[in-house]
Amino acid sequence: MAGHIQDRWYKTETDANDKTVKVRTDRYGTGMRYRARYIGPDGTEKSKSFPDGKKRLAEKWLTNTASDMSRGQYIDPRAARITFKSYAEKWLNAHTADVSSQIVTEQRLRLHAFPVLGTRPLDSFRPEHIRGLVSALETNASVSDAYARNIYGDVRAVLSAAVDDGLLPRNPCTAKSVRPPAVERRRVVPWLPAQVRAVRAALPERYRAMVDAGAGCGLRQGEIVGLAGDAIDFEGGILRVIRQVKLIRGKAVFAPPKCGKERDVPLPSSVAEPLRVHMDACKPVEITLPWRKPDGPKVSARLLFTNTASGVVWRSNFNIQEWKRALAVAGLIPDAGEDGKYESAREHGMHALRHFYASVLLDAGENIKAVSQYLGHTDPALTLRVYAHLMPSSQERTRRAIDTVLASPMTDQVSHL
Numbered sequence: 002m003a004g005h006i007q008d009r010w011y012k013t014e015t016d017a018n019d020k021t022v023k024v025r026t027d028r029y030g031t032g033m034r035y036r037a038r039y040i041g042p043d044g045t046e047k048s049k050s051f052p053d054g055k056k057r058l059a060e061k062w063l064t065n066t067a068s069d070m071s072r073g074q075y076i077d078p079r080a081a082r083i084t085f086k087s088y089a090e091k092w093l094n095a096h097t098a099d100v101s102s103q104i105v106t107e108q109r110l111r112l113h114a115f116p117v118l119g120t121r122p123l124d125s126f127r128p129e130h131i132r133g134l135v136s137a138l139e140t141n142a143s144v145s146d147a148y149a150r151n152i153y154g155d156v157r158a159v160l161s162a163a164v165d166d167g168l169l170p171r172n173p174c175t176a177k178s179v180r181p182p183a184v185e186r187r188r189v190v191p192w193l194p195a196q197v198r199a200v201r202a203a204l205p206e207r208y209r210a211m212v213d214a215g216a217g218c219g220l221r222q223g224e225i226v227g228l229a230g231d232a233i234d235f236e237g238g239i240l241r242v243i244r245q246v247k248l249i250r251g252k253a254v255f256a257p258p259k260c261g262k263e264r265d266v267p268l269p270s271s272v273a274e275p276l277r278v279h280m281d282a283c284k285p286v287e288i289t290l291p292w293r294k295p296d297g298p299k300v301s302a303r304l305l306f307t308n309t310a311s312g313v314v315w316r317s318n319f320n321i322q323e324w325k326r327a328l329a330v331a332g333l334i335p336d337a338g339e340d341g342k343y344e345s346a347r348e349h350g351m352h353a354l355r356h357f358y359a360s361v362l363l364d365a366g367e368n369i370k371a372v373s374q375y376l377g378h379t380d381p382a383l384t385l386r387v388y389a390h391l392m393p394s395s396q397e398r399t400r401r402a403i404d405t406v407l408a409s410p411m412t413d414q415v416s417h418l
Contacts, residue, residue, distance in 0.1 A: 004039025004063050006056060035059045039066060042167070047078055076124060077167050085126075086119035088168070089159045099256070100294040101249045109152045110159075113138065118156065123168045126160065128176035138182050149182035188390050191360035192333075192353055199331035208314075208323055210279035211306055214240075215354030217272035219376050222351040223247055224258055226314045229302040230285045233268065233276065240268040242377060244302065246313060252295045253313045255302065262377045279305065286311045324351065359384070360391045 010029045013021050033050035037059040041047045051059040069075040089110055096103050117134050134156065138149035157174040164172050173179065192200075201212040214225045223245035232241045242264050247256045257263065285303035290313070292300045308314050325343040328334045334346045355376065362372050369392075373384035 004037060004066075006059050006063070007036040007038060008034060008056075009036055010034050010053070037063050039063060041077065042070060042075060049078065075167065076170055079168065083123050083168060084119060085121050085123060085159070086115050088123060088163060089114070089119075092159050092162050101247050101256075104249065106155050109148075109155050113141075113144065113152045114156050123163050126169060126173050128173045128179050131156070131173050131176075131179045135180065135182050146182060146184040150184050153181050186386075189356045189360075189387060190348075191356045191391065196331060196333060197354070197357055200327045200333070203327035203330035204323060207279075207283050207309070208306065208319070210275045211351075212354060213272045213275040215351055216357050217269055218266045219355050219358035220266075221245065221259065221355065221377075222316060223256075225351070226304075226306060226316070227255060227302070228305050230280070230305065231302070233273075235268070235273055235277070238268045238270075238273070240266045240272075242266060246290070248316065249295055252291070253315070254291045254293060254295060254297065255300055256293050258377055260377070260379055262379070264374060264377050266375050276305070283307070288313055320350070356388075359388050363388060363391045 009032070010026060011023045012026050014024050016022050034053040035051040035056050036048050037051065038046060038048045049059075049062060051062075066075070093103060093107050093110070096106070114134065117137055118130060121130065135149075135153060138144055138152060141149075144152070153174075157172065160169060160172045160174060163169045197212065197216050201209050204212065211225050214220050214228060215222075218240050220228070220240075220242060224242050227244040227246040228240075229244070232243055233239075234241070242258050244255050245258055247254055283305075285305050286307045287301055288304045288307070289299050289301040291297040304313070306314055308318075321343075325334065325346060326337075328346060328349050329336050329343060333349050334344060337343050359372055359376060362375070363369075369384055369388075370381050372388070373381040376384060378384050
């Protein structure tokens with residue numbers, strides 16, 4: 002049995018005859034009588050109190066504790082006092098993700114996970130509680146499928162860390178009865194070339210080459226806004242994606258591309274020429290911003306695309322004032338209402354230019370690994386999940402291959418045997 006049982010109603014003393022006797026303590030008859038004590042894996046003493054008449058229960062608790070430690074299933078009693086919310090906040094503060102990801106994760110947990118799970122002690126988590134969270138997310142009309150899956154992923158990550166810290170025996174998210182929120186995968190429908198040209202023509206001249214960078218090189222919006230002259234090798238026909246502009250707590254910062262994946266993208270002449278023309282008409286402007294976070298070191302870059310005040314292109318202002326107007330002119334979304342506002346158009350955001358880029362490459366027969374590399378995806382599997390339906394069908398190739406062999410007279414085939 003690990004540790005020992007302390008009887009707090011009695012203590013041992015030595016009498017005048019040098020004999021050990023039990024003597025009542027000041028606590029006799031009040032409060033919990035037995036305290037089970039042991040040394041935990043972290044080297045500190047742990048304890049739990051039991052009432053009078055429950056000494057055997059205290060001994061059983063110590064035995065079970067020793068068994069859990071030997072099997073690697075020991076749970077620190079502190080878990081009974083730590084709520085999901087307090088642990089998640091501590092986890093967030095030590096999170097190694099970049100600041101913007103940390104902010105987004107904190108917001109998802111605060112708005113959607115804490116109201117359901119926040120006050121629950123870690124040691125009380127069961128699969129049923131996660132099933133309840135999933136149900137709440139799926140019935141919340143204001144939470145999209147993909148957003149619900151992200152919230153679930155945040156909760157799972159917090160509980161995985163709690164397991165690593167010895168506060169949970171296992172992650173309830175891994176139970177067979179628990180499933181992540183269902184996500185309806187919508188097939189990407191890429192723009193037609195005429196639609197790309199129409200949107201480009203509807204933009205103010207200083208922003209038109211942004212469409213060329215997105216549709217012709219597959220850049221993300223933040224990468225387009227952060228594109229500088231040092232990233233373009235006109236002679237070598239290469240565009241280097243080395244930075245993006247992000248907004249963190251309302252402040253613009255320079256940062257590496259998503260997932261820190263710098264990449265070289267082929268620069269077609271159909272993109273290089275519009276960029277040259279743009280740089281002649283709108284000279285690059287040196288912009289100085291913090292690196293990675295609002296209080297980061299200042300760095301400078303000569304940005305190709307700036308607003309009319311020669312400052313950073315703010316995504317929200319650009320999307321509302323310029324991009325949606327161009328979409329409406331191109332006929333992709335309705336005109337603004339009487340209040341001057343446009344309808345939501347998530348499927349027609351600047352990301353649609355990346356979808357167009359991927360669809361053109363795949364239709365031309367480019368291999369999925371190269372497309373994934375040019376897009377800056379973490380791995381080709383992600384590219385396949387998003388764009389597999391755009392890959393040319395192999396059925397016609399199969400028919401031609403078989404016809405080539407079987408269309409010849411059988412006598413020709415036999416003569417070679």
